[in-house]
Structures are given as structure tokens and as C-alpha cells.
Amino acid sequence: MSTIARKKGVGAVLWDYLTTVDHKKIAHLYLISGGIFFLLGGLEALFIRIQLAKPNNDFLVGGLYNEVLTMHGTTMIFLAAMPLVFAFMNAVVPLQIGARDVAFPFLNALGFWLFFFGGVFLNCSWFLGGAPDAGWTSYASLALDSKAHHGVDFYTLGLQISGLGTLIGGINFLVTIINMRAPGMTFMRMPMFTWATFVTSALILFAFPPLTVGLIFLMMDRLFGGNFFNPAAGGNTIIWEHLFWVFGHPEVYILVLPAFGIFSEIFATFSRKRLFGYSSMVFATVLIAFLGFMVWAHHMFTVGMGPIANAIFSVATMTIAVPTGIKIFNWLFTMWGGSIKFTTPMHYAVAFIPSFVMGGVTGVMLAAAAADYQYHDSYFVVAHFHYVIVGGVVFALLAGTHYWWPKMFGRMLNETLGKITFWLFFIGFHLTFFIQHFLGLMGMPRRVFTFLPGQGLETGNFISTVGAFFMAAATVVLLINIVISVKGEKAPADAWGDGRTLEWAIASPPPVYNFAQLPLVRGLDPLWLEKMEGKKELTPAEPLGDIHMPNSSFLPFIMSFGLFVAAFGFTYHQETAWGLPVGILGLLITFGSMFLRSVIDDHGFHIHKEEVLELEKKGANA
Amino acid sequence: MHVEEKLTPETFPAAPERATLEGKNKFLGFWLFLGGETVLFASLFATYLALKDKTNGGPSGEELFQMPIVFMATMLLLTSSLTSVYAIYHMKNFDFQKMQLWFGITVLLGAGFLALEIYEFYEYVHEGHKFTSSAFGSAFYTLVGTHGAHVAFGLLWILTLMIRNAKRGLNLYNAPKFYVASLYWHFIDVVWVFIFTVVYLMGMVG
Secondary structure, eight states: OOHHHHHHHHHHHHHHHHHOOOHHHHHHHHHHHHHHHHHHHHHHHHHHHHHTSSTTOOSSOTHHHHHHHHHHHHIIIIIIIHHHHHHHHHHHHHHHTTOSSOSOHHHHHHHHHHHHHHHHHHHHGGGTTOOOOSTTTTOHHHHHHOOSSSHHHHHHHHHHHHHHHHHHHHHHHHHHHHHOOOTTOOGGGSOHHHHHHHHHHHHHHHHHHHHHHHHHHHHHHHHSOOOTTOGGGTOOTHHHHHHHHHHHHHHHHHHHHHHHHHHHHHHHHHHTSOOTTHHHHHHHHHHHHHHHTSOGGGGGGGGOOOHHHHHHHHHHHHHTHHHHHHHHHHHHHHHTTSOOOOOHHHHHHHHHHHHHHHHHHHHHHHHSHHHHHHHTTBHHHHHHHHHHIIIIIIHHHHHHHHHHHHHHHSBOOOHHHHHHHHHHHHHHHHHHHHHHHHHHHTTOBTTOSOOOTTSSOHHHHHHHHHHHHHHHHHHHHHHHHHHHHTTSOBOOSSTTSOOOSGGGGSOSSOOTTSOSSOBOOOSSSHHHHHHHTTOSSOOBSSOOOOEEEOOOOSHHHHHHHHHHHHHHHHHTTTTOSSHHHHHHHHHHHHHHHHHHHHHSOOOOEEEOHHHHHHHHHHHHHO | OOTTOOOOTTTSOSSGGGSSHHHHHHHHHHHHHHHHHHHHHHHHHHHHHHHTTOOTTSOOHHHHOOHHHHHHHHHHHHHHHHHHHHHHHHHHTTOHHHHHHHHHHHHHHHHHHHHHHHHHHHHHHHTTOOTTTOHHHHHHHHHHHHHHHHHHHHHHHHHHHHHHTTTTOOOTTTHHHHHHHHHHHHHHHHHHHHHIIIIIIHHHHO
């Protein structure tokens, strides 16, 4: 092959990904860009830990520390955890329900590009004066006081754009799961990860609009002379706190419910046993989501809402431990009596239970409003939410990466390297964050860039920093594993040999149309059922025929790019003459491409029966 | 049923907006979107209620709001919701011309509403009630202005659909589009009922 031909290949692949509306490729895009942001957020975490390795350190001082700290939190939540969750939803959910694609393939691509440009915009701040420095919660009193540079504007506009993408993604998955299930796939036969995606999407739908509104207010106040949070003109900063946490608390469940879903799949698969208490798992998921909306003010116990409000939110928060406990016991009982295979994903799953339970226990401690006055704004809180987010969500994302990598890319990851990653990460995680509980109880405040010697905080902080480097090493091993997997063992359809759900019934990676014939689902764990009856394939629900596919489109990219341009314009409109015209130009690009999308008919195309047969033959031989 | 099928009044389905899978998806997806929009407006209303008395020395709602113009705007918008129902009624009966006519009337009434709102804002600014003058001003213009922006977007949307499909009539590809646009229009109308009550009526009673 000549180099020219190869170069053409690269361009074609790039164009393919820029215009794709295929949920499997969008999953790749989410995984790669979420992964890059995860590395970025991890690097920021390392910088924080280096600064705090010894007292009076001067590695990152004052303002710069605030920027790194803010960007670490913001990046990890919005640009790493969320898109990585979306990567697995996209890769797996349509396959698990036996669908050929999501309900809105075009919107799916739009959601990704909005997230992507929002994230890029936010990170542009590093090169344009300074990053946001008011914390990931960006409390209005701090955000309005941050006047040295445009950092906080990058925060409001960047999150606004990527938040729009998330909302679109949420609606898409709700409709996909309600309307696109294969014949026989009733709600109570859906795999737990699909259930988690369904409930999470509902949370996204109702939790993101308050964030949108809060961000609009903050943008108005900072860039357009608004007075929502300006006490001098009658504004009230507490409004931001309410809007942010009405979003922010459900956000925790938006992240952790898919994590629960991933682990439910892994426990059942590698215990080679049906998930224990399936219907109570569904019930617990829905109940957690419902209660998740009732507890936001537990982040605000020290605001001064009064004893009655504090008591109500305190009790409501504690009740969430009940459905979560149901889940923990169901996972334990799934393993009990199972024939357990300790693969890499199963390592994470087993380690997740004690790690996450610790995060849950400190959560109940924090929920006690009176005690919270002591813990508030200390490293105890930092330890708590890292136990929940890392011990729950990141463990699940790493587990999911190892578990579904063969399905997404057609190659197995190396198990030995996978286990090395696990042990390094597991040890590093507990080393970093366990000690932080005690640092917090000893009085170390969060978000402060240094501490003094002689207060008993040296050893703890040093241990914590060492732990962070273990996690960094684990990440490096994972990256090596990914690189060598390109030449690794090819994955069969049922990559782990114990697959229970529909995604393991089709080739790895799946053909563009997923299922040549839509499957007939005859119960929970449909592939397992068929295998137990001695069959190798699913029972088809339809004859082989032409398959309708959506057209690729470059418009999602342009629409999102327009908002990216507009955000730049509006950020600088106060001090420059070009700001306003650029902002308007950006909006014109976006609305113009929306107009094109509306007036140009898009009927999609058909893959003919003969082609499908040919592709299936090739897939079977590969 | 297939999207590109040629249809007659006899073969046109009773619920054309949900006759294809694409239509079904659009129908459900849009209802869900309106659920999200409801939360968006709820957040705006909550903020307005928290800030409506923080006039920072400027005029209060009681002093500003004039019943005649707001009542007229309300009547225009409520009527436009009714005319869009007629449009959808004719769509279901596969009568394209009448559907266009009623959507045309809807757009005119909506444009009338928008004109009155712009005039109203213009007046307020002259009386010293600006976006930047107080927390009340910020909250008022954001709530009512977001609704107004929705009206403007809805007008352009319906107009685009009418012009784009003027020559080819109804089919199962564009019927869901018209239907969803009319859903959006009703939603705007419902939000206005709340704005009329919470902002204007409660504002005038004090």
C-alpha cells in the first residue's frame, strides 16, 4: 500500500467520524474525548496533590491553585465522568434492547459535538487569561468577585453548551428505550444497565434545566449587567446555590446510577448467575432517582435555612441509604452461590462494594445536619465525595472499559495488565482518600492551597500525595494496555464466554446495522436463555430484509461550532468591538444550520438484503 | 406505514403524526422536551417570585403593569392556540389548504402578541424599569423575555414549515413536523397563562 493511499484513508476515517450518526461510532467519540478530559482532570489532581505534599509548598500558589482546583472538579464531573457514562450508554443500550440505532441518530451526534465544543471552550480559558477560579460549584458570591479575567465566563458558557448536549442525549435515550425495544423486550426484561440509563435520562431531563437557568443568570450578571446575584441591587446569591444544587444533587445520581448498572451486569455475568432480586433492583433505582430530587438542600445546611428545613432535608437524605442498601445486598446475593470468575471487571466490582459503602456511610454522617456544621467545608467532605465518585463511578468506568472494550473495538484487553491497573488504582485510591477523612476531622479546610507545619497534617497529606501517584501509574498501565490491544487477541461475539444480554449475541465490533434480523426476546437475559437451550443464536423476530439506515451529516458539527464561536464573541463583547458581531455570527451559523436541517429532507437509505447477507458472512468468518 | 407513501384523504391515517416510527419518536421526544422546558420555566418563575419586590428604588410591578395591553396580548395568544387546533384538525382530515390557512392565522396572531410585548417593554424602559436597574428588572425581563423568545422561535418555525411544504402538501414525513410545532405553540400558550397570572395579575393586586 502506498503512503498516499494510507493518507487518504486517514482523511476518510476522520470525515467519517466528523459526520457519523452511528451510535457505536459516537460511543467511540465519547470514550476518546471523555478519556482525554479524564487525563487532563487527573493531571490537575496530581498538581493539587503535589502542592499539598508538604506544608508551605510553593508549587501552585493562590490564584493558580484556585484555577487548577476549579478545573479539576469541573472537568472530572462534566467533561470526563458524564461523557464516559454516555460512551457506554451509546455503545451498549441500543444493543441490549435489540435496536438498530437510537431514536434520534442526528441528535445523538449533535449531543456529542455540543459536549465536545463546550469542553474545548472551557479549556481554552487556560490560554486566554486564566481558568475559572470559583470552585466547580461556582457560588455566585465568588463567581461575581472573580474579575481579574474571563475564567468564570468560560465556565458559564462552556457548561451551557455542553449541558445542552447532555439534555439532548437524555431525551434521546428515553425515547430510544421506550420506543425501540425489540419484540418481547418488556420493561421488566430490560438489562439493569438499560434500566439505569432509562432512569438516569429522566434525571437528566429534569435536573439540567435548573442548571441552564442558573448559568443564564450568572452569564447575565457577569456579561450583560444583570442583578440576580448582586445584593446591592436587590439580588440574592442564595438563588444560585438552590438552582445549582437542584441540578447538582441529581447529578450525583446521574453519574452513579449508570455505575450501578454496569456493576449489575458484571456481577451477573461473572457470577454466572441471574442478578439476585432483579425487580427490587429496578425499584431501588427508581426510588433513588425520586429521592435524589428531594435532598438538594443538604448541601446548604450551614446557609441558615433554619432547623425545620435542615431537619426535613436531613431525614430525606438518610432515607436514600435504604434503596442503596437494597442494591448492595442484591449484589452480594448475586455472588453468593455463583460460580465466580475473577476477571478484571469483576475485580473492580468486588472492590466497589466496600469502597462505595464507605462513601455511603460518610454520606449518612454528613446528612446529620447538626454534625455537618463540624464537617462542612473540611477535607472530610472531600474524602466523602471522592469515595462516592471514584469508589463508585470511576471504578465502574474502568470496569466498563475492560468489560465492553472487546465489544466496542473487537479486541480483548490484556487481563494481566488489567489486573495490574486494578491493584495500582485500588491501593492508590484508598491511600489517597482514606486519610483525608482524618485530615478533615483534624480541621484541614478544603480548597485552601497550603497548610502550616506543626499541626499534625504533614504525614497525612504526604501519604495522600503518594496515593495519587499510584492512581497515575494505574492510568499509564491502562493506556499501555489499550495501545498493545491494537495487535491483541480478536474478540469473538460472546467475548467473555458468559454473556447474558443481547450485545454479546452479535459480532464484536457489531456491523453497522447491529442486528441483521431483530431478535425475539423470551425473557430476562435473552442470550443466556438461548444458550441454556443449546442454541447458538438468537431467535429472529422478523425475516431477513432491507435495512433502513440514517444518513451521515456534518450539520451537528457546524451547529455546535456556531455556539462555540458565539460563546467567544459574547465573552469579549464588553471590552472589544468585535465581540458582539462575532457572537451574532456564531448564533447565525447555529440557527442557519438548524434551518437547513429543517428544510432539507432526510429520508435515510437502505442496506439491501443481499449486502446484509454478504456482510453477515464476512462477520462470521472474521 | 411508509414515509414516502402517496396518500389520499381515504388512506391518510387518523393519527398521521404517529403513523411512522420516526413520527412516534418525534412525538414522544417532543413531549419529553416540553417536560424539561417546564422545569426551565419553573426555575425562572421561582426566581421571579423571590426577586419581584427588589425594585432597587425603581418602579414596582403595581406601578408599571397596564391591564389593557396585557389583556389584549393574552387574548391574541390564547386565540392563536385555538386557531392552531383548527390547523391540526384539518391536517388530520388531509385538507392541506385549510391547514395552511389556519396556521397562517396562528402566525399573524402570534406576531400581534409579539409586537404588543415589544411595545410594552419599550414603555417600561422609558419608565425606568430596565434589565440592569434592579434584581426585579433582571428577573422580569428574563422570565417574560424567555417566553417572548419562545414565541419568536415558534413563529419562525411554523412559517418555515408552511413555506417549505407549500408546494407538496401533506405526507407522513411532514405531518409529525406540523404536529410537533403545534404542540410547542400550545406549550408557549400555557406558559403565558402562568405569566399572566403570576406576573401581571398578582403584580397588580400587589
